[in-house]
Each structure stands twice: as structure tokens, then as C-alpha cells.
Amino acid sequence: xxxxxxxxxxxxxxxxxxxxxxxxxxxxxxxxxxxxxxxxxxxxxxxxxxxxxxxxxxxxxxxxxxxxxxxxxxxxxxxxxxxxxxxxxxxxxxxxxxxxxxxxxxxxxxxxxxxxxxxxxxxxxxxxxxxxxxxxxxxxxxxxxxxxxxxxxxxxxxxxxxxxxxxxxxxxxxxxxxxxxxxxxxxxxxxxxxxxxxxxxxxxxxxxxxxxxxxxxxxxxxxxxxxxxxxxxxxxxxxxxxxxxxxxxxxxxxxxxxxxxxxxxxxxxxxxxxxxxxxxxxxxxxxxxxxxxxxxxxxxxxxxxxxxxxxxxxxxxxxxxxxxxxxxxxxxxxxxxxxxxxxxxxxxxxxxxxxx
Amino acid sequence: xxxxxxxxxxxxxxxxxxxxxxxxxxxxxxxxxxxxxxxxxxxxxxxxxxxxxxxxxxxxxxxxxxxxxxxxxxxxxxxxxxxxxxxxxxxxxxxxxxxxxxxxxxxxxxxxxxxxxxxxxxxxxxxxxxxxxxxxxxxxxxxxxxxxxxxxxxxxxxxxxxxxxxxxxxxxxxxxxxxxxxxxxxxxxxxxxxxxxxxxxxxxxxxxxxxxxxxxxxxxxxxxxxxxxxxxxxxxxxxxxxxxxxxxxxxxxxxxxxxxxxxxxxxxxxxxxxxxxxxxxxxxxxxxxxxxxxxxxxxxxxxxxxxxxxxxxxxxxxxxxxxxxxxxxxxxxxxxxxxxxxxxxxxxxxxxxxxx
Numbered sequence: 193x194x195x196x197x198x199x200x201x202x203x204x205x206x207x208x209x210x211x212x213x214x215x216x217x218x219x220x221x222x223x224x225x226x227x228x229x230x231x232x233x234x235x236x237x238x239x240x241x242x243x244x245x246x247x248x249x250x251x252x253x254x255x256x257x258x259x260x261x262x263x264x265x266x267x268x269x270x271x272x273x274x275x276x277x278x279x280x281x282x283x284x285x286x287x288x289x290x291x292x293x294x295x296x297x298x299x300x301x302x303x304x305x306x307x308x309x310x311x312x313x314x315x316x317x318x319x320x321x322x323x324x325x326x327x328x329x330x331x332x333x334x335x336x337x338x339x340x341x342x343x344x345x346x347x348x349x350x351x352x353x354x355x356x357x358x359x360x361x362x363x364x365x366x367x368x369x370x371x372x373x374x375x376x377x378x379x380x381x382x383x384x385x386x387x388x389x390x391x392x393x394x395x396x397x398x399x400x401x402x403x404x405x406x407x408x409x410x411x412x413x414x415x416x417x418x419x420x421x422x423x424x425x426x427x428x429x430x431x432x433x434x435x436x437x438x439x440x441x442x443x444x445x446x447x448x449x450x451x452x453x454x455x456x457x458x459x460x461x462x463x464x465x466x467x468x469x470x471x472x473x474x475x476x477x478x479x480x481x482x483x484x485x486x487x488x489x490x491x492x493x494x495x496x497x498x499x500x501x502x503x504x505x506x507x508x509x510x511x512x513x514x515x516x517x518x519x520x521x522x523x524x525x526x527x528x529x530x531x532x533x534x535x536x537x538x539x540x541x542x543x544x545x546x547x548x
Numbered sequence: 549x550x551x552x553x554x555x556x557x558x559x560x561x562x563x564x565x566x567x568x569x570x571x572x573x574x575x576x577x578x579x580x581x582x583x584x585x586x587x588x589x590x591x592x593x594x595x596x597x598x599x600x601x602x603x604x605x606x607x608x609x610x611x612x613x614x615x616x617x618x619x620x621x622x623x624x625x626x627x628x629x630x631x632x633x634x635x636x637x638x639x640x641x642x643x644x645x646x647x648x649x650x651x652x653x654x655x656x657x658x659x660x661x662x663x664x665x666x667x668x669x670x671x672x673x674x675x676x677x678x679x680x681x682x683x684x685x686x687x688x689x690x691x692x693x694x695x696x697x698x699x700x701x702x703x704x705x706x707x708x709x710x711x712x713x714x715x716x717x718x719x720x721x722x723x724x725x726x727x728x729x730x731x732x733x734x735x736x737x738x739x740x741x742x743x744x745x746x747x748x749x750x751x752x753x754x755x756x757x758x759x760x761x762x763x764x765x766x767x768x769x770x771x772x773x774x775x776x777x778x779x780x781x782x783x784x785x786x787x788x789x790x791x792x793x794x795x796x797x798x799x800x801x802x803x804x805x806x807x808x809x810x811x812x813x814x815x816x817x818x819x820x821x822x823x824x825x826x827x828x829x830x831x832x833x834x835x836x837x838x839x840x841x842x843x844x845x846x847x848x849x850x851x852x853x854x855x856x857x858x859x860x861x862x863x864x865x866x867x868x869x870x871x872x873x874x875x876x877x878x879x880x881x882x883x884x885x886x887x888x889x890x891x892x893x894x895x896x897x898x899x900x901x902x903x904x
Contacts, residue, residue: 222638223645224626224757228873229846229866270580270903278900282578287893289579296880296887401580402903490585508864509881510585517584524652524880525865531652537643544634547626547758 193351196430196475203452206240206481214239220538224547230506234484234526235533241457241482242366247530249367249457252299252523253360254516255447256283256290256371257353257468259307259440260331262340264376266414270402273331276375277310283373283515284323290371290515297523299369301516304356306349307331307439308374326352328439332380336417339435340380346434346442350471353446358454367457367523369486370444371516372464375401378491381467383415383436385493387426388470389500396493398463429474437471444468445475452479459526461519462489462512466497473501484526486519487511549707552786552831559808562596562837570595576894580903586862590840590882591889597813597838598722603886605723605813608655608879609716610872611803612639612646612727613709613824615663615796616687618696620732622770626758629687632731633666639729639871640679646727646871653879655725657872660712662705663687663795664730682708684795688736692773695791696736702790702798706827709802714810723813723879725842726800727872728820731757734847737823739771739792741849743782744826745856752849754819756868785830793827800824801831808835815882817875818845818868822853829857840882842875843867 214236218226226232238247258280264273282288283303286295294301300322305312307328328349332340341349357368378400386396397412415436422435433442444460445468451458452472460469460483472479485498487507498505506522539546570592574582582588594603614636620629638644639659642651650657656678661668663684684705688696697705713724734756742752753768771792778791789798800816801824807814808828816825816839828835841854843863854861862878895902 221645222635222643223869227757227867227869228645229868231865231867272901275901278898279578282893282898282900285893285898287578287891287898289577289584289888289892292887292891293884295891296884401583506865507881509587509862511583511587512585513579513583521881521884524884525863525877528649528652528877528880531648532645535643535648535651536645537638537641542634542638542641542643544638545628545631 193355196347196350199354199449199453200476203476203478205478207243210243211236211240213245217245221536222539222542222544228532231529231532234529238457238530241455246534249526249530251364251366252297253365254290254294254299254301254369254371254520255356256301256303256373256516257306257440257443258303258373259438260309261374261376261380261438262332262334263336263379263414265334266336266410267407268379268411268414269376269400270407271375273309273375276308276373277312279373280308280312288515289513289517290520293517293520297520299520299523304443306443324356332438335422335436336414339422340437341434343430343434346430349439349442350446353443354450357447357450361454361456367459368447368451369459369516369519369523370447370465370468371461372440372444372514374438374440377438377464379411379414380436380438380441381464382493383418384432384467384470385497386415387419387424387432388474389496391496395496398492427474429471432474433471441468441471445471448472448479448483452482457484458482459484459486459519459522461486461516462514463491463494464514466494469501470497486522549711552703552706555710555805555809556832559832559834561834563599566599567592567596569601573601577892578895578898578900584888587885587888590885594813594886597811602890605882605886607720607722608653609721610646610650610655610657610725610727610876611712612657612659612729612872613662613796613799614659614729615794616665616730617732617736617794618688618690619692619735619770621690622692622766623763624735624767624770625732625756626763627731629665629731632664632729633668635729636664636668644871645869645873646876649873649876653876655876655879660799662799680712688794691778691792692770695778696793697790699786699790702786705795705798706802709799710806713803713806717810717812723815724803724807725815725872725875725879726803726821726824727817728796728800728870730794730796733794733796733820735767735770736792736794736797737820738849739774740788740823740826741853742771743775743780743788744830745852747852751852754848783830785827788830789827797824797827801827804828804835804839808838813840814838815840815842815875815878817842817872818870819847819850820870822850825857826853842878
């Protein structure tokens with residue numbers, strides 16, 4: 193397995209020359225100057241990433257990283273912890289939100305058990321080739337009492353995420369979406385956001401799957417204690433991940449690094465995926481060149497994370513499900529951007545007069 | 549042909565019972581309560597419109613209404629007027645933005661000549677069955693000097709739009725997008741917006757296809773004179789259309805009325821389509837029950853129009869092309885909403901525990 197240092201060294205910035213060439217093509221399209229706004233930015237960045245004027249994101253996959261969280265004991269979630277394993281089974285049965293959206297955008301869904309409590313190895317799964325098991329541990333430790341995981345486990349989670357994403361890219365996937373499943377995982381995500389973005393807990397800790405006022409108070413208290421007990425170093429992504437993160441969040445960070453390393457686009461989803469991107473960005477800021485923010489979540493802290501990463505979300509539809517749904521749905525808009533770029537005639541080809 | 553009064557009388561509000569039933573189904577989906585935000589609202593409204601819990605918007609069409617504008621003489625556009633006819637030919641050749649997006653979302657494109665100057669009847673068109681000719685006149689009159697069209701022509705444009713949309717619905721189209729082409733048509737649209745929404749010209753008149761500061765001043769002046777000379781009655785949609793509108797805008801108003809009359813969804817695009825919706829809404833406010841706003845345009849006045857109609861746009865991507873592109877692109881999001889509604893398992897089906 194590649195080492196983290198080697199991965200980070202191998203990440204190059206996006207190719208500005210191809211972006212310039214792409215902007216020149218956009219300027220010739222038979223429409224007023226840059227009349228399709230963000231769609232042009234998306235297609236041009238894809239040209240820069242793929243080093244081509246014929247970008248393609250037809251072959252899509254979503255990697256849903258799953259993990260459990262010791263901090264659930266502190267009463268931070270509206271759902272019982274066994275829902276994590278039950279939802280993973282629902283993903284494998286094709287019956288969850290991410291399955292419906294992925295079918296629509298023609299993305300393949302892979303679920304990676306990065307460390308859930310449930311043991312699914314004995315199950316007769318209808319699509320077991322779409323479950324990858326890398327159970328680092330049966331859930332993290334309660335980070336209000338100490339580190340969520342060891343430094344070694346944190347690195348392992350990133351490297352396994354990198355490995356899984358790499359496999360998909362090597363199999364021809366042109367764009368990868370990240371997703372998450374893990375009851376309680378808005379709590380570590382908020383802790384990561386608060387530490388790295390230096391944003392107050394009143395803004396960064398939200399209701400997640402829908403906790404009531406008391407639950408929200410417990411969440412804020414848990415994150416506050418976690419930061420106090422663990423003192424994570426904001427500029428050290430591995431330290432933040434180990435102390436207040438989660439296995440699936442490390443896996444997502446690995447996916448983000450893989451996109452940048454292999455020069456392929458990655459679409460992050462909402463609050464948890466963006467926490468993973470924050471870890472990756474702390475390790476190597478260049479990753480954002482290859483990152484697209486699928487949407488802005490209803491979870492209050494998400495906007496602050498996106499601002500920190502200087503990413504402008506494609507959709508803003510009040511979604512807060514996770515699983516990768518917002519990222520996968522935004523791929524349809526990205527495909528629109530590509531279609532415009534590749535299929536619209538130039539003024540010359542169309543025989544239309546340009547501006548007077 | 550049906551008469552306008554008969555159409556308006558035939559429009560019924562959306563069925564609230566089906567929306568209630570749809571909300572009950574949403575509540576059972578294996579995800580936190582209404583975790584997909586706007587997607588739920590979209591699917592539930594489609595259930596109300598189609599009176600079913602199995603909504604479908606697979607069969608899609610976009611009607612691009614085209615017209616020319618006498619006010620172009622006042623120097624309100626960055627493009628010469630012959631571009632209208634040239635772009636219509638580009639639509640028919642499949643080479644414009646709306647064609648690229650429509651291919652992606654599997655929508656059929658029909659272009660309706662509601663009153664352009666160019667005569668395309670003799671052309672050897674590759675897809676001439678997709679051009680419908682209802683040339684009311686060769687462009688409107690310059691409305692800074694008097695009415696843009698007669699009251700009879702205004703009614704005719706609406707009825708012809710209604711007729712074309714009706715044909716598509718009768719041929720099995722499940723969702724219709726409106727589009728526009730007409731050099732200069734942000735000027736009548738701004739006039740309609742200013743009159744009906746009672747919003748100042750500084751806010752309602754924008755740069756359209758990209759006029760410079762002097763062009764913008766000429767546009768504001770033209771709209772100001774048009775309103776002063778014609779004194780359109782804000783509560784009389786037909787009067788506003790005749791005095792400061794356009795033939796394609798009347799056609800779009802007819803499409804909007806047709807959706808409501810036949811109880812089928814209509815997706816409006818940007819500034820010009822929404823001006824058409826304002827005319828339809830002035831004639832019959834119930835039309836908004838059946839209307840979806842595809843996106844919020846970069847054109848500054850659009851937000852005020854959408855606020856007036858109480859429509860929340862699905863996308864907000866800085867687009868300002870028209871042609872129906874924003875509406876067509878948003879259909880992919882609406883399909884996502886439908887997929888979620890129909891394909892996600894319930895908590896019970898998935899065997900997942902609901903909230904504690």
C-alpha cells in the first residue's frame with residue numbers, strides 16, 4: 193500500500209493551460225458571453241483536470257463509507273446505533289436514497305465498511321460484490337473521553353479510502369462521488385469543522401438527523417468536551433482525524449486525496465463528506481483543485497466548511513441526508529455542463545452573427 | 549380554437565388530498581424526516597398535479613417560443629436582430645444550448661415561430677417537423693411609440709401557445725418546459741415585470757445578453773417611455789401583454805395556462821419565461837399551482853418576478869441564456885425527486901428502526 197507522504201508528494205495542481213484553452217472554446221459557443229454561468233466553470237475545470245477539450249464524466253461511481261461512533265453513547269443522535277448496519281444492508285439491497293439517485297445518474301454504488309459495529313460478513317447479500325469490508329474497528333472510541341482512534345488507525349482509514357477510490361479510477365470510473373453512513377457522524381464532523389475552520393460550536397453543531405433541543409445541547413457539550421480533552425492540532429489533519437474523527441471520514445479523506453493524486457474529479461456530498469475533505473485539505477491544500485461541492489446541506493455548519501475550502505456548491509435544495517445523495521444528484525448538472533461544452537456549435541459553425 | 553375565458557374557467561386548483569397522501573408516503577421513507585428538503589416538495593406537488601402516488605415525468609418536451617421586437621430599434625440589445633432567425637435555425641439543427649440540455653434530459657424540442665422577422669418557410673430544414681409556424685406578425689411594433697401589438701394579437705398569441713402546449717400534452721408529454729428566443733426580449737420582459745410586480749426599473753431592467761452601461765441606460769429609458777406612453781393596466785394581463793409584451797411571451801403565457809388547464813406540470817425557465825408566467829398569473833392566479841421555476845437567472849429582475857409569483861427556483865447557477873435551458877436542466881433534479889419518492893423503501897420494508 194502507498195504511504196501517505198508519497199501520495200501527498202504526488203499531487204499536482206490542476207493544469208491551467210487546459211483551462212485557458214477551454215475558456216477560449218466557451219467564448220466561441222453560440223450564446224452571449226459566458227451566458228451559462230457556473231456551467232462554464234464546471235466544464236472548464238473538468239477540462240483542466242482531464243487535460244482535454246473533450247471532458248467526459250459518463251462513467252460514475254459513488255463510494256459510501258460507513259462507520260460507527262463511540263460518541264453515540266453521549267446521546268447525540270435521534271436514531272439508535274444499529275441503524276448504521278441496517279442502512280448498509282438497505283444500500284446493498286438498492287433501496288436507499290443514494291441508490292435511487294445513483295440509478296438516475298447511472299452511477300455505480302459501492303459501500304465500504306470502514307468500521308461499523310454490525311458484522312455483515314455472514315449475510316446472504318444480493319449484491320455482495322458492492323460491499324467492501326475494511327473494518328478498522330467496531331466503531332470509534334467515545335472521543336469525549338480520549339482519542340476516537342489511534343494515529344495509526346487514522347492513517348489506515350485514509351489509505352484504505354485512497355485504495356478503494358484508486359481501484360474505481362483504475363477500472364475506468366471518470367468521476368467519483370463520496371458518501372457516508374454512520375449514526376452519530378454529524379458530531380465528529382462538527383468537531384472537525386470547528387477545529388479546522390475555527391468556527392464556534394453554536395454555528396458548527398447542528399441538528400443532524402433531527403435531534404431536539406436537548407439533543408442539540410448534548411451534541412454541543414460532547415464536541416466541546418472532545419476538543420478540550422483531546423486538544424487536536426488544527427493544522428495537522430491526521431491528528432484531528434484521530435482525535436475527533438471517524439473511520440468513514442478518514443475513508444472519505446482518502447477518496448479526496450485519490451482524486452487529486454490520479455487527477456480525476458471528486459464530488460463531495462454534504463456535512464460529513466466535507467469534513468473528510470477538510471482532513472484531506474489539511475494534509476494537502478491542492479486537493480481542492482479536483483473537488484466539486486455537490487450541494488449545500490441544510491446542516492448549519494456546512495456553509496462554513498464550504499467557505500473555508502472556497503468551494504461553491506452546485507445545488508442548494510435543503511437536503512441533509514448524506515449517503516452521497518447531494519453529490520450524486522449534482523452529477524446530472526455537471527453532465528449538463530459537459531454537454532453544453534462539447535455539443536453547442538460555435539458562432540462560426542452555426543453561421544450566427546456575434547455581438548455588434 | 550378555445551376561447552381565453554373558457555380556458556380560465558376550466559382551471560382548477562391542485563388536489564390537496566393527493567399532496568397529503570404523498571406527504572404520508574414521504575414520512576415513511578427510510579431516512580430522517582424530510583431529509584431531502586426541496587426534493588420532497590417537488591415530488592409531492594407532482595403527486596397533487598397528476599393525482600397519483602406514482603408520478604411520472606419521463607416524457608418531456610420543451611416549447612421554444614420565438615418572436616422579434618420592434619423596440620430593438622431603440623438600441624436595447626448587444627446583438628443584431630437577424631440573430632433571432634439564425635438561432636431558430638440553430639435550434640432546428642440541434643446545435644444550441646437548449647438542444648444539448650434537452651438531449652441530456654431526454655426532452656424533445658419544438659420551436660414555434662410566434663412572430664419572427666425571418667421567413668424560414670422555404671428552408672430545407674433537417675428537422676422541420678419540429679418547427680411550428682404561427683407568425684402573428686413580423687415582429688412587434690416599437691412599444692416606446694405605442695402598443696407592441698393589438699389586443700386581438702395578444703389574445704391570439706396566448707391561444708396559439710395554449711394550442712401548441714395542448715398538442716404536446718395530448719401526445720403523451722408529461723412535463724413541458726417553456727423556452728424563448730427573440731433578440732431584445734429582456735426589454736418587454738422587464739416592462740412586464742415592472743408593471744405587474746410594481747418593482748422599480750433600476751431593479752427590473754438588467755443587462756440581458758450583455759449590453760454596456762449606455763445600452764443599459766437606453767433599455768431603462770425605453771421601458772420607462774413604454775410604460776408612460778402605453779399606461780398598461782397592471783391587473784389586466786392581456787392589456788400588459790398587448791402594450792409592452794411580445795408574441796413569444798404571449799405564447800409562453802399560453803403554455804402556462806395549458807399546464808394548469810390540463811393539470812400537467814410546466815417548468816418555466818428564466819426572465820422571459822417568467823414574464824410569460826406573470827401574464828398567465830394575471831389572467832388566472834391558480835396557474836402557479838402547476839408551475840415550477842427551473843432556476844433563478846443572473847438577470848437582476850428575475851428574483852423579483854419569482855418572489856411575486858411565490859416560486860422558489862430549483863437551480864441557481866448564474867445562467868442567463870434563455871432558450872429554456874434552465875428549465876430543461878432542472879428537469880433532471882425533478883426526476884431525482886420522483887426517483888426518491890417512488891424507489892426508496894419504507895422503514896418497514898427495509899427493516900430499519902425509526903427514530904427512538
